[in-house]
Amino acid sequence: MTSDRIIVIGAGPVGLCLALRLAQDGVQVCVIEALGEDNFLEQVPRAGTNHPATLEMLDRIGLYSKLELRGIVAPLFHYRERKNNELIAEFDHSHLKDDTRFPYVLQCERIKIVEEALKLAKAQPNIELRLATTFTSFTQDADGVTARVNNAAGEPEAIRGAYLVSGEGARSIVRKELGVAFEGFTYPDRTLNIEVAHDFRQHGYTERNYISDPDEWSNLFHWKGPPDRWRVHFPTAREEDEAALTRPEAMQARLQRFLPTGKPFDIVGSNLYVVHQRVAEKFRIGRAILAGDAAHVNSPIGAMGMNSGIHDAFNLAEKLVCILRREADADVLDRYERQRRHVALQHTQAQTIRNKRLLAEKDPAVRRKNHDELRRTAEDPKLARAFLLRSSLIESLREAERIP
Numbered sequence: 001m002t003s004d005r006i007i008v009i010g011a012g013p014v015g016l017c018l019a020l021r022l023a024q025d026g027v028q029v030c031v032i033e034a035l036g037e038d039n040f041l042e043q044v045p046r047a048g049t050n051h052p053a054t055l056e057m058l059d060r061i062g063l064y065s066k067l068e069l070r071g072i073v074a075p076l077f078h079y080r081e082r083k084n085n086e087l088i089a090e091f092d093h094s095h096l097k098d099d100t101r102f103p104y105v106l107q108c109e110r111i112k113i114v115e116e117a118l119k120l121a122k123a124q125p126n127i128e129l130r131l132a133t134t135f136t137s138f139t140q141d142a143d144g145v146t147a148r149v150n151n152a153a154g155e156p157e158a159i160r161g162a163y164l165v166s167g168e169g170a171r172s173i174v175r176k177e178l179g180v181a182f183e184g185f186t187y188p189d190r191t192l193n194i195e196v197a198h199d200f201r202q203h204g205y206t207e208r209n210y211i212s213d214p215d216e217w218s219n220l221f222h223w224k225g226p227p228d229r230w231r232v233h234f235p236t237a238r239e240e241d242e243a244a245l246t247r248p249e250a251m252q253a254r255l256q257r258f259l260p261t262g263k264p265f266d267i268v269g270s271n272l273y274v275v276h277q278r279v280a281e282k283f284r285i286g287r288a289i290l291a292g293d294a295a296h297v298n299s300p301i302g303a304m305g306m307n308s309g310i311h312d313a314f315n316l317a318e319k320l321v322c323i324l325r326r327e328a329d330a331d332v333l334d335r336y337e338r339q340r341r342h343v344a345l346q347h348t349q350a351q352t353i354r355n356k357r358l359l360a361e362k363d364p365a366v367r368r369k370n371h372d373e374l375r376r377t378a379e380d381p382k383l384a385r386a387f388l389l390r391s392s393l394i395e396s397l398r399e400a401e402r403i404p
């Protein structure tokens with residue numbers, strides 16, 4: 001008899017949220033993760049702004065209360081002009097108080113989310129967690145899927161299940177094996193992230209800041225420590241040498257140009273990354289399904305990648321539960337693709353492309369017009385609510401619900 005078990009590849013935020021949500025409804029899940037106990041927590045922090053709708057989902061699986069203790073509740077965010085450090089517009093999530101139980105974002109990094117989710121997964125009897133196990137390939141037939149892995153003992157092993165979900169991240173082997181194109185583009189510039197132990201609030205910034213400049217836009221975000229850290233993102237030219245860019249003196253000089261304090265910043269880390277805007281042509285073929293970064297990647301400006309990936313996980317879990325309970329047939333997974341692919345293209349991708357353009361705009365007249373519009377929007381409660389419904393992805397979820 002074929003197992004009703006769901007195989008999830010990847011214990012990232014998307015794989016773990018999916019597994020926890022499925023297990024909560026009594027579904028057996030096998031999570032396969034290449035990293036082991038010894039190196040699971042050595043991952044780069046990456047994503048960290050959790051939007052209100054995501055917080056509702058995290059609460060549903062018992063994760064929110066753990067994360068609130070490790071994060072920063074941030075109701076406000078700023079658009080700022082780098083020149084003269086001028087505030088353009090302040091948006092306040094309290095405009096969403098009738099739309100969500102969480103009218104704020106929680107600044108809590110991916111690494112903390114996976115650490116806490118892993119603890120919950122370990123305590124959940126419906127989840128079999130296979131760490132230090134690398135997924136290599138799979139096959140599917142009419143009755144189920146077979147995932148091939150190299151297990152923790154270094155031996156090849158076949159694992160059987162009803163469906164296979166790739167939460168493997170952007171380099172998804174499942175997507176490649178399915179021959180699904182990852183359509184889109186890669187930005188020519190790379191983003192330099194510098195982490196600094198310095199309280200930028202004393203200079204007027206809030207916990208999340210999108211800073212516009214025709215020559216060097218940036219983002220500035222606050223993360224809970226100890227010690228508290230602020231991440232500053234800067235664009236850099238593709239051809240610039242990584243070693244030269246990340247030399248302490250070069251980073252110090254860049255930070256002083258950004259905010260001249262006259263005193264050296266305490267730099268506690270840095271990394272350089274390439275940014276893609278890509279959406280998979282298909283989100284499912286037969287019993288193999290893509291979710292999170294395996295299905296779509298985008299610029300981090302606007303904090304939508306992980307959030308929309310977690311939204312994929314919850315949408316998918318609901319449908320898989322219905323299929324396994326024989327309350328829906330497998331075609332319901334086509335709706336998953338219609339809903340979530342629409343969100344990836346029309347919300348996540350469209351908004352993050354727009355966000356970057358807005359910050360980097362060079363034409364002074366267009367900059368002025370954009371900034372006036374942001375100001376007007378933030379000052380009018382009705383417009384501000386509409387803006388926040390979009391930026392927090394609540395509207396994307398409502399729109400997806402209307403897709404048949």
Ligand SMILES: Cc1cc2nc3c(=O)[nH]c(=O)nc-3n(C[C@H](O)[C@H](O)[C@H](O)COP(=O)(O)OP(=O)(O)OC[C@H]3O[C@@H](n4cnc5c(N)ncnc54)[C@H](O)[C@@H]3O)c2cc1C
Pocket residue numbers: 009010011012013014015032033034035046047048049050110133134135136167168169170173193273291292293294300302303304305306307308309
């Ligand atoms: C600098 C930066 C900042 C970001 N900031 C934000 C933000 O503020 N908000 C936001 O929403 N998003 C943000 N993102 C995007 C976010 O990090 C990703 O969208 C998110 O981590 C995707 O989650 P995932 O679970 O799909 O994949 P991942 O987080 O990539 O996890 C994939 C997991 O699969 C495992 N795996 C991979 N291959 C295999 C294999 N063959 N076998 C077994 N296991 C495997 C990996 O080890 C990993 O644990 C940011 C990204 C970057 C780079």
